[in-house]
Amino acid sequence: MQMINAVTPLEEARAILANSYDLRFTKSVQRATAKIYDQVKDQVPEVEWPFFAPLISQINTLKREKDAVILAHNYQTPQIYHGVADIVGDSLQLAIEAGRVKQSVIVQCGVHFMAETSKLLNPDKTVLIPDSRAGCSLASSITPEDVLAMRAQYPGAPVVTYVNTSAAVKAVSDVCCTSSNALDIVEAVKGDTVIMIPDQYLAQNTAKKTKKKIVTWAGACEVHETFTAADIAELRLSYPGAKIIAHPECPPEVIDVVDFSGSTAGMINWVKTKKPPKVVMVTECSMSDNVASESPGVSFLRGCNICPHMKRINLENILWSLHTTTEEVTIDAKIAAPARAAVQAMIDMSSKGD
Template identity: 55%
Template sequence: MEMIMQVTRAEHYFDFSKSYLPKKERIGLSQKIKRIQTLKREKNAVILAHNYQTPKIFHTVSDIVGDSLALAREAEKVQADIIVLAGVHFMAETAKLLNPEKTVFIPDLQAGCSLAESITASDVESLRILYPGIPIITYVNTSASVKAASDICCTSGNAKKIVESLGVPKVIMIPDEYLARNVAKATDVTIIPWKGHCQVHERITCEDIHRMRADHPEAKILAHPECPPEVTQLADFSGSTAEMAEFMDQKRANDVILLTECSMSDNLAISYPHINFIRLCNLCPHMQRITLDNILDTLEYDQYEVHIDPIIADKARLSIKRMLNA
């Protein structure tokens, strides 16, 4: 079933790309994709791709696509020997944590994350001293060492559920300040945030929304909860990338503006050709480091395997498992 869905998505991509990709480039792209598919079969490998990957990856060679929560859940079900994570480093670590017996590769070791880089395990220990007895919830956009120092993980899609599942009046949520503040508006639990920000979402402002409303009054505006709270409050809907995709299925909208990483709009435009996606977004420089070329190199040469210290891995895995079981 996965292969059938993958072929269908690839056909949609090539049909969609005819308007802007020269024939010669499409032929070269097709040959590269076929080589990747061949190597996957030979090595019993699968490619997990985040929603922020470019259409060239998302709609052609990926076997499993989704947001961080979906990839975390699906990683546990993978039957292959090798996982190639088309995303950023913390996602590859998460796949390895949930599949310690499998080989996990990331096509570019420099594919990082501004949120993950905003906090360390030492910072978490300092928070425990400053706020004794208060549970620490860590966003999946963190390193394995930070997850290991925390009590439980969350994603943008389940953050409110995780906060309320602990049954306590106050929690610490790290590292995304805006996600914490957005969740705080929707729950009675007091949330102590950390000053981490996504370099893509923090750049979106209220002025951007006012301008887009004036230019496109009929458009539905969807904001990721990593955007500042004053931005999400002005949007028509706020949710994770998976919830944004669900919005397309549930709501009728001719014009849509996604306040998130721009590749999300590109991918949805192929899946929902009847919707006009108006771009007000930025590209994540870390996600953009993943390409078909370095995915091919990863499979050709088995390069950039993800390793995690076993002591850290055991503790970090517990935080993720608590999230998945909550």
């Protein structure tokens, strides 16, 4: 059975939404969404717009009525990123912005650990995720018990935990990091040996830039771990002259042969600053779709994978989430306090570096 989220069958939810909202592609919807369509027209086929536009229009009305703000990760589809999101960014940007929003409801368009991070930083707000099944191969690779076992093996070594983890894992960590600030955090913590979990590739790529000994875990992002140096060589043959940039969740053999490596925000900034005539973003596919409309004159060539977890979020379940105020993210208070401290420690260290 197809589900709109973890609990509601698709047909049932669609019938309720159709009875509650006018989801026809009327002239007034077309006019109201014309500017948005202009931004996404190269990524969203014209034939699909009559389906997306009424949902975008209703979501934007409903979020104001419900005092909600929509946070969207860079890997969300263009119709979400440009159509309904109030704040977009990578994990670090979203974590920082989540702590600053004024609205009483946060709708997190991203995966579950991101919604948990927003809840940690906004314990008094209602945090919703349109589909709580939106997981992450990194987050599911490690448990708090695993972290405690590593602490026992390397007594005194600080634990630097990638934000792509559950709140329970963050709760047994000293400080979090993202792909934007991983090196800065490793350099800032005390000690010559650092436990950096759970992404083995982010850890290996960071280890190449520091004198500290990095101990890691065998986790990996299922989207980035499949890229190889041979893929990059093939891309160079297929697209002569194109710049190739990659996310540091890719294996070191990939990072060694690309023109630039950085977080999603780092890659976006690089493209906007360098303005290469042709670029391949070796990461999740929506990244180049989203940045393409903001980078005229840059030709984006394909060399990407899709994250099935990020793609669980869509306009229908965002509208459903606002309509029903579900699925609410909650975190046990005993876990929330130490997990919040680890996230806050990262934000404090990151602001010092700015």
